[in-house]
Amino acid sequence: xxxxxxxxxxxxxxxxxxxxxxxxxxxxxxxxxxxxxxxxxxxxxxxxxxxxxxxxxxxxxxxxxxxxxxxxxxxxxxxxxxxxxxxxxxxxxxxxxxxxxxxxxxxxxxxxxxxxxxxxxxxxxxxxxxxxxxxxxxxxxxxxxxxxxxxxxxxxxxxxxxxxxxxxxxxxxxxxxxxxxxxxxxxxxxxxxxxxxxxxxxxxxxxxxxxxxxxxxxxxxxxxxxxxxxxxxxxxxxxxxxxxxxxxxxxxxxxxxxxxxxxxxxxxxxxxxxxxxxxx
Amino acid sequence: xxxxxxxxxxxxxxxxxxxxxxxxxxxxxxxxxxxxxxxxxxxxxxxxxxxxxxxxxxxxxxxxxxxxxxxxxxxxxxxxxxxxxxxxxxxxxxxxxxxxxxxxxxxxxxxxxxxxxxxxxxxxxxxxxxxxxxxxxxxxxxxxxxxxxxxxxxxxxxxxxxxxxxxxxxxxxxxxxxxxxxxxxxxxxxxxxxxxxxxxxxxxxxxxxxxxxxxxxxxxxxxxxxxxxxxxxxxxxxxxxxxxxxxxxxxxxxxxxxxxxxxxxxxxxxxxxxxxxxxx
Numbered sequence: 320x321x322x323x324x325x326x327x328x329x330x331x332x333x334x335x336x337x338x339x340x341x342x343x344x345x346x347x348x349x350x351x352x353x354x355x356x357x358x359x360x361x362x363x364x365x366x367x368x369x370x371x372x373x374x375x376x377x378x379x380x381x382x383x384x385x386x387x388x389x390x391x392x393x394x395x396x397x398x399x400x401x402x403x404x405x406x407x408x409x410x411x412x413x414x415x416x417x418x419x420x421x422x423x424x425x426x427x428x429x430x431x432x433x434x435x436x437x438x439x440x441x442x443x444x445x446x447x448x449x450x451x452x453x454x455x456x457x458x459x460x461x462x463x464x465x466x467x468x469x470x471x472x473x474x475x476x477x478x479x480x481x482x483x484x485x486x487x488x489x490x491x492x493x494x495x496x497x498x499x500x501x502x503x504x505x506x507x508x509x510x511x512x513x514x515x516x517x518x519x520x521x522x523x524x525x526x527x528x529x530x531x532x533x534x535x536x537x538x539x540x541x542x543x544x545x546x547x548x549x550x551x552x553x554x555x556x557x558x559x560x561x562x563x564x565x566x567x568x569x570x571x572x573x574x575x576x577x578x579x580x581x582x583x584x585x586x587x588x589x590x591x592x593x594x595x596x597x598x599x
Numbered sequence: 600x601x602x603x604x605x606x607x608x609x610x611x612x613x614x615x616x617x618x619x620x621x622x623x624x625x626x627x628x629x630x631x632x633x634x635x636x637x638x639x640x641x642x643x644x645x646x647x648x649x650x651x652x653x654x655x656x657x658x659x660x661x662x663x664x665x666x667x668x669x670x671x672x673x674x675x676x677x678x679x680x681x682x683x684x685x686x687x688x689x690x691x692x693x694x695x696x697x698x699x700x701x702x703x704x705x706x707x708x709x710x711x712x713x714x715x716x717x718x719x720x721x722x723x724x725x726x727x728x729x730x731x732x733x734x735x736x737x738x739x740x741x742x743x744x745x746x747x748x749x750x751x752x753x754x755x756x757x758x759x760x761x762x763x764x765x766x767x768x769x770x771x772x773x774x775x776x777x778x779x780x781x782x783x784x785x786x787x788x789x790x791x792x793x794x795x796x797x798x799x800x801x802x803x804x805x806x807x808x809x810x811x812x813x814x815x816x817x818x819x820x821x822x823x824x825x826x827x828x829x830x831x832x833x834x835x836x837x838x839x840x841x842x843x844x845x846x847x848x849x850x851x852x853x854x855x856x857x858x859x860x861x862x863x864x865x866x867x868x869x870x871x872x873x874x875x876x877x878x879x
Contacts, residue, residue: 443808443809443810444810444811445810445811445812446811462810463807463808463810465808492807492808499808502805502808503808505800505801505802505805506801506805506806506808506809506810506813507809507810507812507813509797509800510797510812510813510816510817511812512849512852512853513793513797513816513849514812514815514816514871514875515852515867515868515871515872516845516848516849516852516871517789517790517793517845517848518871518872518874518875519848519867519870519871519874520785520789520841520844520845520847520848520849521785521786521874522785523874523877525782525785525786526786526874526877526878527743527772528723528743528745528772528779528782528783528786529723529786529787529878530723530724530725530742530743530786530787531724531725531726531819532725532787532790532791532794532818532819533786533787533790533878534878535815535816535818535819536790536793536794536815536816536818536819537790537871537874537875537878538812538815538816538875539811539812539815539816540868540871540872540874540875541872541875541876542872544865544868544869544872545865547868548861548864548865548868551856551864552856552859552861552864555856555859558856559853559856559857561800562849562853564800565796565797565800566846566849567800568796568797568799568800569792569793569796569800569842569846572792572795572796573792573839573842576831576832576835576838576839577839579832579835581828581832584828584831584832585824585825585828587795587799588795588820588824588827588828589824590799591794591795591796591798591799591817591820591824592795592798592820592821592822592824594798594799594801594803594806594817594820595794595798595817595818595820595821596821597803597806598806598809598813598814598817
C-alpha cells in the first residue's frame with residue numbers, strides 16, 4: 320500500500336485541520352502542506368501543528384504532494400480539483416471531503432491531466448463549528464468515511480485511499496456516489512433542514528423557555544448558511560424526496576394527535592424510539 | 600419565608616430523585632420522603648441519598664410533609680394531587696413537575712381538603728433518560744422552573760414555592776398556565792414530535808450513515824413513549840397550532856429549494872442560525 324508521505328490540504332478548516340493534526344500526531348506524513356485563502360487560518364493551523372507549511376498559491380502547494388485533499392465548500396470542489404490536478408505530480412491522487420458526491424464524482428469522471436486520479440470521499444464528521452481552531456486530532460476516530468469509487472477507479476488507488484482513512488482511525492464504507500447522496504439526504508440533509516425550520520419557527524419571546532431538547536434538536540442550525548445552501552442545492556432531488564418522507568411521517572403523527580388516537584400515538588412514538596435506540 | 604423541612608416526593612425518577620439529592624446536599628430539608636410504586640426505584644433513591652425514607656403508601660408518606668412534590672406522569676397528576684391532599688397536614692403546600700400545566704391547574708383550582716394548597720411548577724430539565732439512577736444533584740442549577748399561580752394563589756405560598764426552587768439553584772419564571780403551555784408547545788413538544796418523526800422517517804438501512812447531526816436532532820426521540828403521549832394529549836391544541844407553524848416554516852424552506860432560489864435559501868438559513876445563536 321502506498322504511503323502518502325507528502326499531503327496537501329486545500330482548505331484548512333474543521334475537517335482539513337483535523338486531518339492534518341491526525342496525520343502529524345500519528346506520524347503518517349512528514350509533510351502536510353496547508354493551502355488556503357486566508358493567511359490567518361493558515362497561521363492558526365501552523366501554530367496548532369495541523370500543517371508543516373502553508374501557501375496561498377495552490378499550484379505551489381500541490382506540486383510535491385502524493386495526495387491532495389480538497390476540503391473546500393462543496394460548490395467549489397469540482398473547479399478546485401480540476402485546477403490543482405493541472406499542477407500535481409504525475410500519478411498523484413486527489414480526494415475531497417464534500418458532503419454531496421453525485422455531481423462531483425460525475426463531473427470528475429473524465430480523465431484529469433498528468434495521469435492524476437480522483438476518488439471522492441466524505442468523512443461523516445461535520446459539526447456546527449468551523450475553522451481550524453475547532454480541529455481535533457481524533458475527529459475521525461470511529462467515524463465513518465464514505466468512499467465513492469467509479470467503474471474507472473483503479474483498485475490500487477482505492478485501496479490506498481481506504482488505507483489512508485483507516486490509518487486516521489476512521490471506518491471506511493464504499494458505495495456509489497448516488498447511493499451516498501440518497502442516504503445522506505435522510506441522515507444529514509433533512510435533519511439540517513428540519514433543525515433550521517425548528518429554530519426559525521420558535522418565536523423569539525419564548526427562547527428563554529427552551530431546554531436541552533430544543534438545544535439538541537436545533538444545534539446544527541448554527542452551521543454555516545452558505546455551506547448548507549451548497550449542500551442542499553447539490554443534492555436537490557434526493558433531499559426533496561427524503562423531505563417528503565419526513566413530512567409524511569410527521570403527518571401520520573399529527574393525524575393521530577388530531578383524532579385523539581392514543582394507541583396509534585404510543586405505537587408511533589415507540590417505533591421512533593426503537594429506531595433511535597439502534598444508534599448509540 | 601417558610602422552610603420546608605419535611606418534603607415528600609411522589610415519584611422518585613429523574614426529576615424527583617434530582618430534587619431529593621439537591622435538598623440533601625444543600626441541607627435544605629432534614630426529611631425527604633420518597634413515595635413510589637416500585638420498591639426497586641425507592642431502594643436506588645435511598646442508596647443514592649436522594650431520599651431519607653421511603654414508602655409505597657402515599658397517605659403515609661405525605662402525612663408529615665410541609666411540601667409535597669408530585670413527580671408522576673402528567674396524565675396522573677390531578678388524581679395524585681387530590682389523593683395526597685386528603686392525607687396532608689393542614690396548610691401543607693403541594694406542587695408538581697408536569698410538562699403541561701393548563702388542564703392540571705384548572706382542574707385543581709377549586710379548594711383541596713384541610714386547607715391544603717396547590718401551585719403548579721415545571722422544571723425545564725427533562726431528558727431522554729429516566730429513573731432515579733439518572734438523577735443529579737445539580738440537575739436544576741441554572742435551569743428554568745416555570746411556576747404557574749392562579750388568581751386564588753396566596754402571595755406567601757407563591758413566595759415560599761419560588762424560594763424553594765431558587766434554593767435548588769434554579770431560575771424561576773412565573774406565568775399563567777395557558778401561556779406556559781403555548782410556549783412549551785413551541786420549545787419542547789414540537790421539537791419532540793419532530794425528533795420522533797425524523798427518527799421514524801430514517802430508513803433502517805442507512806442508520807449506519809448517521810453522524811452527530813442526526814444524533815443530536817433525534818436524541819429526545821429516545822424518551823418514554825407513554826410519557827410523551829400524555830404530554831401531547833394534555834397539550835393538544837397549542838401543540839397542533841405550533842406544529843402548523845413549524846410545517847409552514849419547513850414549507851418555505853422547501854419552496855426555496857424547489858425553485859432553486861439561492862438568495863432566499865441563504866436568507867432562511869441565516870435567520871435560523873441567528874435564532875439558534877441566541878441560545879447558548
